[in-house]
Amino acid sequence: MSPPATAADEPGLALHHVGVRFGGLVALDDVSLRVPPGRIVGVIGPNGAGKTTLFNVVCGFVRPTEGSLTLDGRSFRPRPHALTRLGIARTLQGVGLFAGLSVLENVVAGASHTARAGFAAALFGLPRSDRDERRLRVRALDLLTELGVEKYAGAAPATLPYPVRKRVALARALIARPRLLLLDEPAGGLGADDVAELADLVRALPDRDDGCAVLLVEHHMDLVMSVCQELVVLDFGKVIAAGPPDRIRDDPRVTEAYLGADVPAEPTGSAS
């Protein structure tokens, strides 16, 4: 099985032979993948396969022990608070909205070059020109409208249903106009209807005016199968399959990894 192309001069994000060890435990082993501009790539795998570790490598929370990352062919070392400068935004498992800010202020906070500065500016009223502030608030409201949650703009996040908070977190990630959006288990905690609506939103992300590529780490099979153009399957830290969802669905190595099923043995020809 050959992993997706990883030529260093290709546009988009690429991981090249990335390995991560936690002491004696190999969490990622020789993982290569690419997220080309405008594509939606999913990373799936059973529990403990290394999905979160991979996400954390791309966000800069975990430093690889082997291999490298490139963005448009240029080597880079991601740092969590400098991602937006690279055109990368993320949503995390759970929601992570700032409790002391309204929904609208939360979204505006995502627009700063670092979320931390945006948060500080919003919290402490640090100077941002009135015009910039107005422009950001208009854009934040546009995003909330696009995601169908504008009526909650003035609300405190804690008062809102979980699926609404998830949409707010998505708006906060999108306000920075990322070219790559990292989504960590966005379907977690959502019911079937909300997952179907989320699928529509994610599928549309590359086609928006500020369209972006998506790297989606997710357990929810229906979601990944319906939105991703390319899947990478991890098991015990290794890429065991990669390709379009239709091919992955029928791949016996993937079924085996998920179900622990034995790959059918060759017939022995012996009759009993």
Ligand SMILES: Nc1ncnc2c1ncn2[C@@H]1O[C@H](COP(=O)(O)OP(=O)(O)OP(=O)(O)O)[C@@H](O)[C@H]1O
């Ligand atoms: N900080 C850490 N220190 C030690 N081991 C870790 C650490 N983080 C993850 N691991 C181990 O690395 C392996 C991969 O874990 P990871 O969380 O990346 O898998 P996952 O595919 O996201 O799993 P899940 O679907 O259950 O969230 C597991 O064996 C896990 O116990």
